[in-house]
Amino acid sequence: MFLSSANQLMSDCRSIRRSIVETLYAIGGGHYGGALSVVEILTVLCREFVYAEEAADDSRDKLILSKGHAAIALYATWAHFGRLDADRLRDYGTFQSGLEGHPDMTVTPGIDFSTGSLGQGLSVGVGMALAMRDTGRHVWAVLGDGECQEGQVWEAAVAAARCRIANLAAIVDANGAQDFGFGYDQTIAQSPMTALPEIWRAFGWNVFTVDGHSVGELHDAFSRARSRQTPSKPTAIIANTRKGAGVDLFEQNPNQYHCTEITPDEHRLAMGELVNG
Amino acid sequence: MDKLGYACARRVTEIAESNNKVWVLDGDLATSNGAEIFASRHVSRFINIGIAEQVLVSAAAGMAACGLRPWVFSFGAFLCYRAYDQLRVCVVQTKLPVVLVGSHSGALVGRNGKTHTTLNDIALMATLPGLSVWTPADRHDAKFCVDQIHAAETPAYLRLPRESVPAIAGTPAPVRWLGEAHSVAIISAGLSSHWALGAAAILRAKGVDVGVLHFCQIAPLDVERVRELLAGVDCGIRG
Numbered sequence: 001m002f003l004s005s006a007n008q009l010m011s012d013c014r015s016i017r018r019s020i021v022e023t024l025y026a027i028g029g030g031h032y033g034g035a036l037s038v039v040e041i042l043t044v045l046c047r048e049f050v051y052a053e054e055a056a057d058d059s060r061d062k063l064i065l066s067k068g069h070a071a072i073a074l075y076a077t078w079a080h081f082g083r084l085d086a087d088r089l090r091d092y093g094t095f096q097s098g099l100e101g102h103p104d105m106t107v108t109p110g111i112d113f114s115t116g117s118l119g120q121g122l123s124v125g126v127g128m129a130l131a132m133r134d135t136g137r138h139v140w141a142v143l144g145d146g147e148c149q150e151g152q153v154w155e156a157a158v159a160a161a162r163c164r165i166a167n168l169a170a171i172v173d174a175n176g177a178q179d180f181g182f183g184y185d186q187t188i189a190q191s192p193m194t195a196l197p198e199i200w201r202a203f204g205w206n207v208f209t210v211d212g213h214s215v216g217e218l219h220d221a222f223s224r225a226r227s228r229q230t231p232s233k234p235t236a237i238i239a240n241t242r243k244g245a246g247v248d249l250f251e252q253n254p255n256q257y258h259c260t261e262i263t264p265d266e267h268r269l270a271m272g273e274l275v276n277g
Numbered sequence: 278m279d280k281l282g283y284a285c286a287r288r289v290t291e292i293a294e295s296n297n298k299v300w301v302l303d304g305d306l307a308t309s310n311g312a313e314i315f316a317s318r319h320v321s322r323f324i325n326i327g328i329a330e331q332v333l334v335s336a337a338a339g340m341a342a343c344g345l346r347p348w349v350f351s352f353g354a355f356l357c358y359r360a361y362d363q364l365r366v367c368v369v370q371t372k373l374p375v376v377l378v379g380s381h382s383g384a385l386v387g388r389n390g391k392t393h394t395t396l397n398d399i400a401l402m403a404t405l406p407g408l409s410v411w412t413p414a415d416r417h418d419a420k421f422c423v424d425q426i427h428a429a430e431t432p433a434y435l436r437l438p439r440e441s442v443p444a445i446a447g448t449p450a451p452v453r454w455l456g457e458a459h460s461v462a463i464i465s466a467g468l469s470s471h472w473a474l475g476a477a478a479i480l481r482a483k484g485v486d487v488g489v490l491h492f493c494q495i496a497p498l499d500v501e502r503v504r505e506l507l508a509g510v511d512c513g514i515r516g
Contacts, residue, residue: 127339
């Protein structure tokens with residue numbers, strides 16, 4: 001059951017995308033691709049699940065942005081929903097701003113765990129879910145598909161399945177690209193991971209594959225994960241997304257716009273799409 | 278003679294009797310590192326994460342972020358080397374009270390061989406800001422270390438030998454003379470303090486006025502206290 005309408009959430013996402021692109025441009029660049037691909041995931045998670053009820057940080061669900069380079073997407077989502085003063089986005093990524101380029105729990109209240117060195121967030125989620133297993137609270141770890149190349153992700157996947165941690169969900173923002181990528185050699189598989197749903201299933205997880213830009217499909221998968229219909233398994237949600245989603249220039253060149261600076265003309269083009277799109 | 282992993286596990290188990298936030302996570306070495314003591318007493322607060330040190334350390338940090346007090350048991354080699362980035366990011370940078378209990382540390386690892394040694398673990402661990410490093414020499418030291426670490430609520434590494442060790446006389450402290458102060462100091466820590474005691478006895482029999490200054494805590498160092506203890510020493514490390 002939605003708290004907001006799907007149309008409202010989609011409108012929220014458009015606004016958050018504009019905020020991301022404006023903030024990154026103002027600071028001279030950043031992780032456009034992975035921040036824009038995760039917008040619907042974070043919007044639905046934040047609005048409908050993690051912060052759905054007013055609760056202190058130590059009595060609500062936990063959210064770990066394991067793909068920490070998308071921090072700006074989380075800050076912009078917070079700002080949109082009033083959890084952060086929108087003016088503070090202007091200081092994002094600057095010295096002592098309190099909004100680090102990667103989430104830092106020691107300087108930003110509300111960040112449930114610091115991330116930045118890829119592959120660690122799901123393991124942290126294993127510990128949190130164990131600590132919270134009798135509380136009815138859920139742990140949501142948002143990973144990138146490139147991040148799934150890290151071995152530690154699979155240490156966590158094994159441990160969570162074996163310990164039957166049902167209050168843990170891994171959401172993979174499967175945007176199909178990574179930083180440099182493999183375009184120099186077309187004989188190499190171009191996607192960061194092959195057969196993501198099959199791998200997670202083989203590791204013993206309950207798996208849903210959804211359109212990661214469909215707020216309805218995301219909401220449905222998150223609801224099913226949280227209801228723990230499969231009580232003995234953690235849930236992986238493979239959210240198929242487009243890197244740089246919402247800006248055609250970025251979507252057509254996902255590696256180039258993974259983390260970069262853009263020109264004033266490119267910025268005008270991007271904002272034009274996001275305002276009119 | 279005591280295995281110090283067991284001595285530490287025994288004390289953690291005692292503390293957990295009255296503190297239900299204390300958990301033990303093991304890297305599948307509980308019958309070697311002593312964690313089996315805790316497992317048999319507090320089964321609902323013991324988890325063998327498996328042979329997976331990276332998730333072991335990060336999961337402990339996740340527990341600590343939820344207010345729990347996790348003690349992570351394995352061998353020193355696997356905690357320090359296999360999970361160093363997890364320690365750096367999830368524990369040290371967050372300042373969460375995760376304790377690494379590394380048994381079988383140092384050079385003497387019996388028939389296990391060189392893969393199981395930790396020859397530079399102190400260098401690696403002591404350079405992590407905010408992480409305390411402890412090197413107990415006997416079961417009294419081990420209990421002292423566990424109590425100090427539990428009270429401090431900060432990240433810590435307990436460096437324990439594989440070998441069983443006899444008890445040493447005296448009251449545990451972060452740094453202390455084992456016995457009387459002398460004008461020559463052999464400075465030692467952990468298991469090597471037993472060898473130092475033996476060497477000092479031989480030298481004293483030859484007329485050298487020598488004693489052992491034992492470090493139970495290596496980092497951070499109370500430099501002023503070390504200066505005080507070395508006040509009467511005219512040979513050895515000068516402050």
